[in-house]
Amino acid sequence: MGKEERDPHTGxxxxxxxxxxxxxxxxxxxxxxxxxLGAAFLFSLVYWVLMPTWPIGTTYTKGLxxxxxxxxxxxxxxxxxxxxxxxxxxxxxxxxxxxxxxxxLMNVVRETGRTLFGDNCAACHGRDAHGAKGFPNLTxxxxxxxxxxxxxxxTIRVGINSAHPETRSSQMLAFGKDGMLPSADIDKVVAFxxxxxxxxxxxxxxxxxxxxxxxxxxxxxxxxxxxxKGNPEVGAPNLTDPYWIxxxxxxxxxxxxxxxxxxxxxxxxxxxSTLDRKILALYLVDLRKPNP
Amino acid sequence: xFGFHYRLERKTIGLVLAIIGVASIGGIVExxxxxxxxQTVEDAPDMRVYTPLELAGRNxxxxxxxxxxHSQMIRTLRDExxxxxxxxxxxxSKYDHPMLWGSKRTGPxxxxxxxxYSDEWHVAHLNNPRDVxxxxxxxxxxxxxxxxxxxxxLSDHLKxxxxxxxxxxxxxxxxxxxxxxGQAAPDSPQAEGVVKRYGKATAVRAFDSRPGExxxxxxxxxxxxxxxxxxxAAHKPVASAEK
Numbered sequence: 274m275g276k277e278e279r280d281p282h283t284g285x286x287x288x289x290x291x292x293x294x295x296x297x298x299x300x301x302x303x304x305x306x307x308x309x310l311g312a313a314f315l316f317s318l319v320y321w322v323l324m325p326t327w328p329i330g331t332t333y334t335k336g337l338x339x340x341x342x343x344x345x346x347x348x349x350x351x352x353x354x355x356x357x358x359x360x361x362x363x364x365x366x367x368x369x370x371x372x373x374x375x376x377x378l379m380n381v382v383r384e385t386g387r388t389l390f391g392d393n394c395a396a397c398h399g400r401d402a403h404g405a406k407g408f409p410n411l412t413x414x415x416x417x418x419x420x421x422x423x424x425x426x427x428t429i430r431v432g433i434n435s436a437h438p439e440t441r442s443s444q445m446l447a448f449g450k451d452g453m454l455p456s457a458d459i460d461k462v463v464a465f466x467x468x469x470x471x472x473x474x475x476x477x478x479x480x481x482x483x484x485x486x487x488x489x490x491x492x493x494x495x496x497x498x499x500x501x502k503g504n505p506e507v508g509a510p511n512l513t514d515p516y517w518i519x520x521x522x523x524x525x526x527x528x529x530x531x532x533x534x535x536x537x538x539x540x541x542x543x544x545x546s547t548l549d550r551k552i553l554a555l556y557l558v559d560l561r562k563p564n565p
Numbered sequence: 566x567f568g569f570h571y572r573l574e575r576k577t578i579g580l581v582l583a584i585i586g587v588a589s590i591g592g593i594v595e596x597x598x599x600x601x602x603x604q605t606v607e608d609a610p611d612m613r614v615y616t617p618l619e620l621a622g623r624n625x626x627x628x629x630x631x632x633x634x635h636s637q638m639i640r641t642l643r644d645e646x647x648x649x650x651x652x653x654x655x656x657x658s659k660y661d662h663p664m665l666w667g668s669k670r671t672g673p674x675x676x677x678x679x680x681x682y683s684d685e686w687h688v689a690h691l692n693n694p695r696d697v698x699x700x701x702x703x704x705x706x707x708x709x710x711x712x713x714x715x716x717x718x719l720s721d722h723l724k725x726x727x728x729x730x731x732x733x734x735x736x737x738x739x740x741x742x743x744x745x746x747g748q749a750a751p752d753s754p755q756a757e758g759v760v761k762r763y764g765k766a767t768a769v770r771a772f773d774s775r776p777g778e779x780x781x782x783x784x785x786x787x788x789x790x791x792x793x794x795x796x797x798a799a800h801k802p803v804a805s806a807e808k
Contacts, residue, residue, distance in 0.1 A: 328598040331605060346641040346652060353643060392648050396698060397686050405697050407685060436680065537683035543800075544650065544681065 364555075365548055369422040372555060379559060386556025389549055393541070402560055407519060407536070412561045415516040417443075419505040420561075426554035432540035433508065440540065443508035445496075449531030454492065456531075461485035462493065463526045469501050469513045470521060609656045612796035614731055615788075616763045617719045617741040618748040622788025624722065625781050626665070629706065636667035637676040637792065650677040651799040660731045660795065672703060677793035684772050687786045709782040710773060716742040737762050749783040750776045 278287045280298055288297045320326065324336040354361070360381050364372060372378050391400060397408040404410035414420065418428045418441055431437045434444075448454040454462070464477050465485025490499065496509040503511035510518065518536065519529050541550060573579050598605065615623060626632070639645050641652045653676050658664045682690075686697060691709055694701035719741035727733045737744070740758055747755025751769050753776070759769055772786040793799070 328601075328605075331601050342641040343652070346643060346646055349643040350646060353647075393681075396682055396690075399697075400700070405689075407689065408697065537685055539680055539683060 361548055364551060369551075369555065369558075373422075373558070379555070382552050382555045383559060386552050386559075389545070389553055390556060393545065394553070397538075402557065404518070409518050409536075410516060411557050413514075413516045414561065415511055415514050417503070417505065417508045417510055420558070422551075422554040422558050424505070425557055426550050428538070429545070429550045429553055430540065430542045433538040434535055435538060435540040437540035437542060441508055443496075443535075445529065445534040447531065447533030448492065450533065454488070454530070458488050459527060459530050462488045462530060463523055465489050466501070466512050466526055466530075467521070467523060470515055606655045606659075607798060609654075609659070609796040609798040612656070612659060612798070613764055613766070614660055614733060614737075615791070615795070616748055616759060616767060617716075617723060617737075617745040618714075618784050618787045619791050620722055620726070620788075621714055621716070621719060621745060621781075622784035622786070623665075625709070625785045626788060631675075632665045632667045634669065634671035634703070635673065635675045636670050637664075637674065638666040639674055639676050645674070649674050650793070654799050656798055657793070657796060660726070662726060662729045662731070675789070675792055679790050679792040679794040684770070684786055684790065685774065687789055688773050688782060691782065691785065706785075709785055710780055712781045714745065714779045714781050714784050716745045716779065719745055734762070745784070746779050748787060749773075749779050752776065 278289065278296075279285065280287055280296065283298065285301075286299045288299045290297045321334070322336065323338045324340055325333055326336065327334045360378060363375075363378060364382070367375075367378075372382070390398075390402065394402070398404050398411050399408075402411040409417070416424070418424055418433070428441060431439045431441055433441045446453065448462075449456065449459050461481050461484045463485070464481045466489070467474055468477050468482045468485075489497075489501065493501075496504060496507055497512055498504050498509070501512040503509045515521070517525070519525055519534060545553070573583060637653070639649045639651070639653045646652055653666075657676075658666070688710070690697050691706045693705045693707065694703040695705075720738050723731075723733045723738045723741050727738070740762065743755045744759045744762065747753055747757070747759045748767065748769050749772055750756060751771065756769050759767055768787065768790060771783070772790070773780055773782040
């Protein structure tokens, strides 16, 4: 310990260290720093009293304000539900047809439906609902399981080939892979199927199409119907329209007939409320209106 | 008080002891609550463990750095709960070693991704995200479909997890490789063992649509499809709040 010395010029104490005649001043820490240190400590004292802070054994100090994040989020959600109550009650109560006739409600449906669709459906069906290969386009008139709002809401609820006990289930059999039809016959069926939606196709010889028609009647008509217009009861697609989930060119149809298809749509019953599903069904019906 | 500090600086032992005392405050505040964690974290008696295939998928998730862009933690905020589902509970990460809560979202949160989309979508999306989400900036992970999953070290992975507290049984550890194969091959003789050891709710199916081959794609999709589904503890408080 050096003895305390004061610098004659500034009046500050020195540290007692000296290097070649240079003496280090023991300048005190600026007062403002002490001030902020004290202020921060005071703030933390107040915070400890008001907010949940210290862990004590199996619990924690709850604080005078009783702040709780979980209660907070539950509250804000309830608050939001209350704010929407005037139109949610109306949508819950009224029938699909009545809501569709009500322009004010349909405006709400368009707005809310777009958000719901973006958060939940857009990953597969695309933000514009036009789908992608393997994921149906929802803006057409072609619906596997029926295009009424009721049918759409039910499809959203239970899903298709999903884990839901009441799921809609369907399977296109693997006619080639499982040996039900030889390749030559598949070729003929494909020619016939292509002729249905594209009668003008030039590469389809009439005899091949005719043979394909016979094969179609015995193998495919039970699901797709005699007229190949599909059957929403079993989710069989209409083969006479220009809309294809897995592609409508010769190669894609051949792949489908050879290897079968089993699309999968998840169930949304546990994820989306009845109201949300109703809004989505209405949103989709509304989406396809401009292009009949 | 400042005079006290001035004098303390001049006593070596005293200063060292004071530094140790002050520096340990931060540590104690973080460590002390862990002593009573069994009483403070909520209970989930129905919680199941990751199957070997899901654990392998989780390792791939870590290897590919998915956590850098995707969080697995839904916060207690209204917009997050409305978009993703019930907020995350601590107990849901009970068997996550290490936890993958993440700290940044370039992509969406994945805490409740399980069963939200189909296996086919996951495979298409991982092969090339732009095929299904044109505006996506996620990289493609196409090699996962082409890479055979390594299973010979899965028993060791299970054993390591057991060391840190995941209740894997000896039976599970011995059969880890077979169970990984069986979970992605529903018609194989190994599939039965998976259900027997891990419960009926286990998803046994060909995640990448090819039951004969066990690829890294199988493992990652199996993992993504179980996210948020090891326990339904998080759905209970929300269900009661709605009533």
